Amino acid sequence: xxxxxxxxxxxxxxxxxxxxxxxxxxxxxxxxxxxxxxxxxxxxxxxxxxxxxxxxxxxxxxxxxxxxxxxxxxxxxxxxxxxxxxxxxxxxxxxxxxxxxxxxxxxxxxxxxxxxxxxxxxxxxxxxxxxxxxxxxxxxxxxxxxxxxxxxxxxxxxxxxxxxxxxxxxxxxxxxxxxxxxxxxxxxxxxxxxxxxxxxxxxxxxxxxxxxxxxxxxxxxxxxxxxxxxxxxxxxxxxxxxxxxxxxxxxxxxxxxxxxxxxxxxxxxxxxxxxxxxxxxxxxxxxxxxxxxxxxxxxxxxxxxxxxxxxxxxxxxxxxxxxxxxxxx
Numbered sequence: 001x002x003x004x005x006x007x008x009x010x011x012x013x014x015x016x017x018x019x020x021x022x023x024x025x026x027x028x029x030x031x032x033x034x035x036x037x038x039x040x041x042x043x044x045x046x047x048x049x050x051x052x053x054x055x056x057x058x059x060x061x062x063x064x065x066x067x068x069x070x071x072x073x074x075x076x077x078x079x080x081x082x083x084x085x086x087x088x089x090x091x092x093x094x095x096x097x098x099x100x101x102x103x104x105x106x107x108x109x110x111x112x113x114x115x116x117x118x119x120x121x122x123x124x125x126x127x128x129x130x131x132x133x134x135x136x137x138x139x140x141x142x143x144x145x146x147x148x149x150x151x152x153x154x155x156x157x158x159x160x161x162x163x164x165x166x167x168x169x170x171x172x173x174x175x176x177x178x179x180x181x182x183x184x185x186x187x188x189x190x191x192x193x194x195x196x197x198x199x200x201x202x203x204x205x206x207x208x209x210x211x212x213x214x215x216x217x218x219x220x221x222x223x224x225x226x227x228x229x230x231x232x233x234x235x236x237x238x239x240x241x242x243x244x245x246x247x248x249x250x251x252x253x254x255x256x257x258x259x260x261x262x263x264x265x266x267x268x269x270x271x272x273x274x275x276x277x278x279x280x281x282x283x284x285x286x287x288x289x290x291x292x293x294x295x296x297x298x299x300x301x302x303x304x305x306x307x308x309x310x311x312x313x314x315x316x317x318x319x320x321x322x323x324x325x326x327x328x329x
Contacts, residue, residue, distance in 0.1 A: 001046025001293060004275050006199035007172040009151050011120060013077050015268060015293045017049030018042050018286070019203060019279030024057030024064060027209075027279075028222035035281040036068040043072055045290050051175075051201070051277045052114075053081035053125055054106060059113050066115035073116060079201070080114065081125035081155060081175075082106035084326075096326060098128030100139035107143050123153035123175055126326045133157075133165050141169035153201070156327040159192045171198050177327075178202035178274070180211060180263055180309040181232070181244065182318050184328070194273065202267055205276035207232070211263040213245045231316035240315035247308045251301050257292075260285075264292035266305050 003012045021027075023035035039050065050069065052061045062080060069076045082103065087093035110119065122143065124136060143149040151172035154165055165171050174193050176185050182204065193200050206212055208227055215221070217238065218228045227233045232241055245259060252262040260278075267276045278289045317324055 001290070004199075004272055006121070006151070006201070006275065007273075008170065008197045009172045009199075011077055011151060011172065011199075013049035013275055014047045015275065016047060016264065016290060017051055017079075017201070017275055017277035018047050019277040020050055020052050020061055020065060021056045022279045023281040024061035025055075026226040027281075028225055030057070030060075031281060032064055034283070035064060038281055038283050038286050039065070039068040041283045042286055042290075043069075043075060045287070047286075047290065048075055049077045049079070049275065049277065051079045051203070053084070053123075054110050054113070055081070055084045055086070055125060058086065059109070062110055062113035066113055070115055077120045078114060078116070079121035079123060079153070079173075079175075080110050080119055081123040082110065083125040083128065093322075094326070096126045096128045098124060098131040098133075098136035100131075100135050103136060103139035104143070107148055111148060118147060119149045121151050121153050121173060122149040123155045123173075124157075125155050127154070127157050127161055127329050129329055133161050134168050137165045137168040137171075144169070156329075158328050159188050161329065162189075162192060162196070162198070166196055166198070171196070173199040173201050173275075175201040175203055177204045177318060178267060178270075178276075179205045179207050180248070180266055180305060181207045181241065181314045183309070183311050184318075189328075190271075194271075200271070200274045202274055202276040203279075205267045205278050206260055206263050210241060211245055211248060211259060213249050213259040229320055230318070231320065232314070232318065234316065237316035244309060244313065248305065251304060255295075255297065255301070257295060258288060260288060261292040261295060262297065262301075262305070264289060265295045265297045266302055268293065269297065269302050 002015045085095050153173040155175040248259045
């Protein structure tokens with residue numbers, strides 16, 4: 001497994017990380033045993049970057065990672081996040097909290113759940129519009145000073161917010177959705193990260209599984225699967241986007257690749273400063289994804305993919321309106 005360096009830090013992470021969200025939340029019934037085996041297998045295959053959040057499973061995901069990686073802590077780069085809180089009795093509502101006192105409380109709770117005395121990379125999950133980013137990052141910087149956190153990150157932040165945050169404390173990585181069908185970051189955010197020397201962690205690099213070509217429709221997803229309410233998985237949007245995925249499959253077949261492998265190879269090809277974190281709780285998908293890190297795709301195929309997935313050709317927003325309000329701010 002090749003390594004990539006996040007920003008201007010000494011965090012040398014596997015070119016593909018492992019997004020752990022779906023192990024505990026949003027994508028069907030958790031299977032802690034298989035998820036643990038998947039994390040162990042990831043380490044065996046050279047994956048050392050594991051991404052979580054205190055939101056996922058209301059902390060259960062951090063606890064799972066803490067148990068699974070306890071004996072291998074020195075080999076693992078653990079990233080987690082704070083800042084999104086669930087609303088009681090409303091599974092679809094969220095509030096964002098970037099208050100300095102909450103930053104410190106959230107970190108202490110994550111450390112306990114992870115069973116560790118430090119977090120390698122600590123992200124603000126979403127920017128709180130009611131708290132100056134300088135105040136939030138100022139509180140995060142004190143976690144670095146105390147040794148509880150090694151490096152800081154932001155998630156789904158706007159360009160102006162990133163600049164302001166960087167003026168307070170070095171930001172090592174920005175985590176934002178990036179894939180063939182979500183390229184919002186390309187005009188402004190990605191160039192800014194490169195200007196400032198900030199690494200880029202790409203979540204949902206397979207479009208929440210859509211780009212694998214294995215989802216036949218929302219009716220085939222578990223009842224509690226979050227994708228059932230996402231616009232790109234609905235009605236005519238689904239049908240239109242399926243035609244795009246068929247183009248990925250057609251281009252992947254002559255290369256003896258799966259659609260997932262080609263989709264990941266495309267993200268990896270966008271720059272050595274980008275680290276995709278495809279999520280899975282199954283070893284079989286993990287192994288399929290990891291193979292993409294060693295794939296060399298002809299430039300003409302990459303160009304054809306980029307053209308096929310021009311942003312205006314993708315049907316539907318990437319989030320419902322309520323969640324879109326939480327990004328790029």
